Amino acid sequence: MPATLLATLLAALLPLLGATVLTAPTAAARESNRDSARDSAREKAVPTATLTEVTNFGTNPSNLRMYLYVPESVTPNPAVVVAVHWCTGSGPDMYNGTEYDTLADQYGFIVLYPSVTRSSKCFDVSSPQALRRGGGSDPVGIKSMIDWVTRTYDADTGRVFATGISSGAMMTNVLLGDYPDVFAAGAAFSGVPFGCFATTDGSEWNSACSGGTVTRTPKEWGDLVRNAYPGYSGPRPRMQIWHGTEDDVLRYPNFGEQIKQWTNVQGVSQTPAATDTPQSGWTRTRYGGTGDQAPVEAISLQGVGHNLYAHGMASRVLTFFGLDKPGPAPQPGACKVSAAVNAWNTGLTASVTLTNTGTTTVDGWKLGFTLPAGQTITGGWGATYTPSSGSVTAANVSYNGTIAPGASVSIGYQAGHGGNSAAPAGFTLNGTACATG
Structure with a gap:
């Protein structure tokens, strides 16, 4: 082959070879690019170590607001704790009134604070839309917030948890019923069972339920949860229940009704597997197991009213969630x-x-x-x-x-x-x- 022809062919092939190399990076390079893109997404998400509002997070039929706390020490594939406020409160109020942010600094999880904009500042736990999976209203907006967090931070979808106080406790029950495949566990402070507050007239308040006069069999309570997501047969979230015996807003019988509901949902006995007194005036019962992550755990506070949440309780919630130690908590299916x-x-x-x-x-x-x-x-x-x-x-x-x-x-x-x-x-x-x- 003449030298001039060979040179011409090489001159034509070299750019093509170069282009091939550029468009087929090594596996290591692709992984590095993904890591860089993920890190860049995180940097563009929210500042760390400060409460930040996130907008345009997805489907939001009831116009909730979303606040997020990401610690500087956020772990790879972090857990997510959804902290739900009380009536008349807000996401920033929940942030200021609880210590989940400082615990996040210690353990590396992300805290999500949904915030109501309707005039009552109460979460919708009563409408037919709220009491079924994907039905609309607040649960759908909160699910969109969770999806945004898991996408943006590559969060561990097996370690998403919910906790709330009063209206937020009722929403915790609702979230675990509507989305059993999303949540690993919940902790409800001064709440009522899933479906107890149901109304059909547009009212946000159910006096019979709040007064503690709504009672059902364990199966009837369990069926309300199961009917929120018909056909679902996977594992159900664990539940921790807190209530004061002198609660004059959401009366104490709601404590026992929640126990009936969630033991039935979990398929465990209503007879406690363990009973102890972790603190003076407290009675803790565990159902279906004796350890810190029993299927159902209930804490009754003698002589305590509706506003029972106090500093230190969040640490007990994290123990129940399994987030107070390095590494992911064991999940159903392990x-x-x-x-x-x-x-x-x-x-x-x-x-x-x-x-x-x-x-x-x-x-x-x-x-x-x-x-x-x-x-x-x-x-x-x-x-x-x-x-x-x-x-x-x-x-x-x-x-x-x-x-x-x-x-x-x-x-x-x-x-x-x-x-x-x-x-x-x-x-x-x-x-x-x-x-x-």
Whole structure:
């Protein structure tokens, strides 16, 4: 080939080769570009360590305002806490009146403060639109705020939580009912059950509910929650409930009705698995588990009125959420349990296999379950079992306390029965619901 022709071909090919290299960066370069773009998005979002209003965050049918607190030490894939204010309050009031921002500085999560603009400054927890998934009103606007945060900060969608005071506590119940696939847990201070405040005449207030005269069976309360998202069969958020015995705004019977509702939703016994007094005048009951992340936890404050929230309570909320320690809290779906029963006339033997389906090692475990009525454990292996009937906790023994990702442990027990020899219907690992099968 003549030298002049070769030179001409090379001159034509070199720009094409260069263009090919420029349009096909290495995987490392692509990852670096994504990281840079994410960092740039964060920088353009909101200033850190200060409360900032965000506008144009998405669908917002009831004209809510959105305030955000992002700590300087925000972690990669941060958790999100939605902190919902009381009637006559606002997002900035919730920010100033609670310590979630300082706790965010310590643990690296993001705090979202929705804020009502209607004249009452109360959240809509009563309209038909608010009490169904995607129906409209305040829950839809709050969901848009969460979506904005998770997009902008690459937040962990498995660690989104809600907490609120009074009207905000009622909204916490509503959010967990409407969006069980969004929230991992909630904490309600002086609230009422999901659907208790329902009205059809446009009124924001339900006197029967506030007066504590609305009572239902656990199943009826649970059905109200389940009907908010028909067909949903996934895990349900855990719930922490706080109430003062002398509440004269949202009367104390609402405390017990919330317990009935959320134990039914979780599928756990209404008989407490544990009862203690964490502080003078407080009675704490846990349902479906005995640990800090039980499916339902309820704290009754003797002699305390409606305005029960006080400094220090937010730290207890974070413990329930699992945000007071490094790393993500265990979420529903991080464990699987299978159980088989071999029964005879008045007795049975149950074999239980617990599998860690998460990505981190379980170091120390307590498996919670409720025995069917009439069953009493008479002996067991692989764990210590307390108590012998009702809501039982099986705790690891010295040789099987660690379960690596993908690994399993097998335990079992003997029990007497009065005719019902079925296996437990549900299980929790360290207070978090497990898949079964």
